[in-house]
Amino acid sequence: MSGDHIRNTCAMWTSPRCGAETRSGTACRAPALHGKARCRMHGGARRSGAPKGNQNARTHGAFTRDSAAERRQDREVLDDALKLLGELSLIAE
Incomplete structure (x- = not known):
């Protein structure tokens, strides 16, 4: 019976894709996280990226x-x- 089940994957395939470029130069095909332009592996994860008011580039002035x-x-x-x-x-x- 488990082989007869049809999965509903329409929502996943119609969701926005990650805008990152892979090492091979093709676009990442993973779905972007909700409210973000990237997938979890390309910077869409929670608390990823630079902190607000990032001052890291100014450490030496x-x-x-x-x-x-x-x-x-x-x-x-x-x-x-x-x-x-x-x-x-x-x-x-």
């Missing part, structure tokens, strides 16, 4: 606006100094 502005200003000063040295070397010749 290299990517803050202040340090980027400081690097830009340093580059401008160096460019001006190189230009001045080039002008001085032309005068000395």
